[in-house]
Amino acid sequence: MTPTVLGTCPTCGSRVPVQQHVQPVQQPAPLPTYPVAPPPAAPARPARPARGLPVPSVPALLLGLGALCLLVAAVAFLAVAWSALGVGGRTAVLVGLTGATAALGAVLAGRGLRVAGESLSVVSLGLLVLDLVGAAGAGWLGEASGAGLACVVGVVVALASLAWLRTRLGAPQLVAPLGLGLAAVAAVELTAHPHVVATTATLLMAALVALGVVAGARLLPWAAGSGAALCWGWLALGGLVDAASYPTLAGLWAEGHALPLLTAALLLAAVAVLWRPALAGTTSILTLVAVLPALDEGGTSFGAAALAAVLGWALLGLATRSGGATVVRVPLAASAVASTCVLVVLVAEALDRLLLVAAPGTAGAAVRLPATTALAHPALAAASALALVVAYVAGTGRPVPPAAWVAAGVLGATTTAALLPVPLAVVVAVLAAAGLVGIGLVGIGSRPVAGVLLLAAVLVALPSQVLTLGALVALVGGCWLVRDRTEAAAVLPAALGASVWTALAVADVDPAVRGVPVLLALAALALLRPRPELEAVAAVTGTLAAALAVTEPTSLAVHLTVGGALVTVHALLVAQRRVVAWAGGLLLAAATWVRLAELGVSQPEAYTLPSALALLLVGVATLRRDPAAPTGPALTPGLLLATVPTLLWVLALDPVSLRAALLGLACLAMVLGGTALRWSAPVAVGWVVGLLLVVRELAPYAAATPQWILIGAAGTALTVVGVTWERRLGELRRAQAYVGRLR
Template sequence: MTRYADPFTCPDCHMPIPPGADTCRSCALPLTHPLAGELLRTLARADDLLGQLRATATRPVTVGPGAVSTGGSLIPPVAPMPAAAPSPRRTGLRAATVPQVLLGLGATCLLVAAVIFLAVAWSWLGIEGRTTVLVALTAVSGGTGAWLAGRGLRVAGEALTVVALGLLTLDVVGADSAGWLGDLSTAGLVAVVGGVLGSVSLGLALTPTRLVVPQLTAALGLGLTWAGTEGTVDGQDLLVPTLVVLAFAALALVGRTTRRTVLPWAALVGAGFAWFDLLVSSLDGLEVDGVVSFAGVWGGTGWGVLVAAALLLLPLVLDRRHELALTCLTGATVLTTGILTAPAFDEPLTTATAVALGVLLAATATARLMPRAWSALALVPAALAALPVTVVAAALLLDAGSRVLLVDGQDLRLSDDDALVHPALLVPATTALLLLVAVALPVVQRFVRTLAPLALVVTAVATLALLGVPLWTVVVATAVVGAALVTDGLRHDARAGTVRAVVGGVVLLAAVVASLPSPALLTGTLALLTLAATALLLRGRFPEADLLGGVTLPVALAATMWSAADLADADTVLRAVPVLVVVGLLAIARPRVELETSAALAGATAAVLSVAAAVDEPTALAVHLTVAGALVTATSLVHTSRRPLGWVGGLLLAAATWVRLADLGVEAPEAYTLPTAAALVLLGLHRLRTAPEAASTTTLGPGLVLATVPSLLWVLAGDPISLRALLLGAACLALALLGARLRWSAPLVVGAVVGGLLVLRELAPYAQQTPQWVVIGLAGTVLTVVGVTWERRLHELHQAATYLERLR
């Protein structure tokens, strides 16, 4: 019987309740609330009522026909719903599949039997007998199939039609073997078989029975005819597949006109193969002596490509839907454009690129002028022409970049080697590609308009780099473009300003990278980048100006100072301190997270480079840590919101002291920890004096731990019988007594814990002499106590559950 009251599960989510829990861990239902006891009593009452109701239901008393008395009330009879009989699970083959299997197997057997008959009986039957048997079998099987199909037995009709058409093929082969068809070659026999099979199948396909097999074999017969005549007509390699495509198209038109379902599709498949053969044969004959020229194309097989393009329009005779028309017209356009421009691609690469660029521009302009629904007709050839143009443009950009990065360090002049194509094509190619993207994707037109000026300027600078000019011309041009973009961004207060400023910053970074071979150019470009970042930070109107300026300014300023020091031939060891001071003061003057983070990274990088170049690395490290610690501490004192940075500054100053002590050979830990610990304790005492409600754990705890724990670790790892251990023990005793006297928890706990560990360490040399039975007895005692405690908790849990069950 179902129970509603269960003290071990949550009444809401029914998850188990752990022993001693006040709330459910799954749904947070309070379990100690007075309503919880009332709910448990209510559920227990529900269990009692359910038991009584179950007891009355098992002893029904009949009062009248069709009625049952239960607790003084009459319940009218309810007719039981009959259980639905389970539907048997389907096994084996479907009913419709059985005849298909049987008839398919039967047709196969008939054809095999016919072949065996020809192989065995052909030698002893006369011509008349052979002819009579084959013709009779063919007529009987074909007529029977048509008769069965007319009576609705389509599977049988299809099977017997297959047999009839197979026998018809054997009839033609047998006639050729008897010499009735003359001296035919193998190709000629295939053509005759195809013609006979296609003609008879087309006739059967046009009968009212609308069998599928004749529709398929009609297309197959035409394909066999094509295969038998291929290559037999001298000098007409393109004429035969052209005629075959037209024949298949006519067959498809017949099927469409007579409303045959399979015949048009079968004919279109055959036409596709013939069209592909025409196209491959035409393209294969374009080269004359390994060269594709205008004379060779139009004096050779170029017209075949145009014919193939025209034949692509044949499906429109059957179906003129927009999608099909657009596909056919697009394919014809691509082929026509390709054959008209093919001779140019065997010319020098500059000429070929210029032709592709012309096709790209013309097709893009056509797509822009055409209705949107038909624009793909021009966009597809435009996209195909854009592929070589994009590859060439990317190659030119990479070439320009490599010339800038690999500039000669002597005369700072770019290489004047010939480019892949003429550099003058780079800007027009970029323009054409941007136009194509804008026309093909209208949703990004606004972005293209924003990006276009930058792309054109970058490609113009790259063109300049490809002409072998001095390095400073490229650097200055790039820097001017970047500065202009940043200046333009300062005038906007929306997203356009952000985009222009970011792009301008990227261009200025490119100028910085390009100027790396020259310290003077590098210093100038870095100074320009610093000015741009300062302008963004102070004059930027768009929301992200402070972020961009704050992130960029410290790094750019540090790099400028470093480059200027390098230009002045200053010692590397002396460069980082001025950088630390300047970026630190900048962070103090403008306390923003992004600027402080950037300043920290820039200062740390400069310090690492200077320390790495120093002969006396520890001294240099101590100096830089001291400067950094002083700056961080200063910002924590100046700005109330930066008070937590005082801990970082203290750690940096302490680290500087530790580095210096290690350099002097000091090994005692107290020399490293006591100064900082004393400072922390003094600060904690000041806090306790000014704020009596403050806890000693948070104010004095860090300083006391730093003052005692390092010495304790030294004693634990070394000799416990030493002056350090004695002094540490005395200090711990004093801390414990002082804490008890002042009622401060921090000195009491630190003194007790550290002193206790120290005392245990003093006992360690004598613990080895302890008998083993003491250890075993101690382990047994611990285990016994744990076991008794466990059993006691279980007993209490059982008592609590029993008490809850008795609540009503």
């Protein structure tokens, strides 16, 4: 219970209870805590790079070196000590060393020391080879030597290697196919029947593969399989050479030269039992054997046979819906390659006939192709081209765009026509008509092909100017139909210029005046279709036409005038091409210069002042339209053109002359006038040109009084102007400072 506290009343002085307030105990504010950084971790030690050799490789190196030393020692023993031993000693040493190394290797391999077992197995097999060589040298193997000895060594080493299969060592598994291959190569020389040997070696290698699979060996199936593939390739290549050497029906079948290829096909068919894609090789070889007899009958027979093979396999693929299967696709591709070779030969022959029928522009419109015999029948070109498209569809299972059919048909038809003694106009008409039709067919993707056909028509028609004109007109029409495309817009000016030039050539117009109509036609085209690529090609074409037409200075001046006028008109009529007006002005000025040079005028001012005056008028007009525009870009070109050529003439040829005096007065006028108008360009140009002129006048031979008087007067005037300018500039600065101090 809390006791009552009495206090004195401030009014009456009596004792009254006072309410007691208990103040809570103030807890001290907690001290601020700051995060304590953990102690820095000790830097991790960088891993020390491994030095030296990996541990597992050390015994391999040591044992490999030991095996090599043992074999070298064995060879040295045979070379040095063989003749000193008797028959018994020789036999004991050879058999003992070979048996000891083989037994030791087998024991070590059985105890898990595979590296040692591998090394000793190689040593034992090497010693076995030396045993056989020594036995042959001692006469124990009868007459075996050379190829016979190699065959014996290969067979024995292969059999000895197979004895190591139960140890699962890798080296003997690799040596067995090598020994069998050595025996096969040696057997060719012994039997003179390479195809029989290759077949036998292939079968034996296949047997090794089966043995390795049954025994659970890891390397033997792969090594023997590689050997079987090499032996089969040997058989197939040799059979192909043999069959191609005797491609007739009698040579292939009656004389048996097709037997190696048929054997190779049969072996692949056997492999197809386990690996089905191998059946494609069988079908390909059988197709080749069927087509080869036609090769001896001439190009027509071979082309027809290849065409039949392509169509046969293509139809089989389409009928069975297995065009993408390897068994159909591989022989189809091989047949297509043969048919393509025939087509390429026919196309090359057709091009030779078309391009060499006559020199460009020398033949008439009725020129005919020569009546020469083609390598194969011309009809094979069209048939082969279409068959190749069919083969693509059958082999890939995907449809081709209509443009591919159009291109194949036109290529075949054109080649066929070119191989016949027909008028050249027929070929040109076929190409041009196909190109125009291809451009007109919208939506099938034939326009790029059509463009190529039109260009080909122009090239083919070059021997005749009339035919060339017709092809060019077709090209112009085709480009105009698709003029919105960039490539068509780029080709159209060149085609139009060439067609106008060719038309004038057909009309027998003088070449010196052909350039102007070409320029007019190109200018009209550029106005109708003002596109950058079209205008650029038109400029190049016009320049080329003018260069071909110019024969004298007057003709050059005419073409420059026409070109400058057309460029200027184009710049005025096309708002986006205002900048090319400068090029037009330069062309017109160049035309004036050429004409003045032809008239014998040699003073530079006659060439420069008219153009400079035109430039200055344009610059002044620009400054009047825009008073805030800088004077440098507007006036500097005209001022430089008006003064620099004369300055160069004065500096090089005539420093003390009326021309120099007039140039000095002009510089003085530019400086004073520019100062008065507050234009920087006249002041800068007049100052620089006048400075160079005054420096040139300091030469000893230029001490004439009038020149010095002029220079002195100019210097005085410039000094006065400079002082006045500086004084006014100072007054302006003081006035600015006074205004700045006002409050």
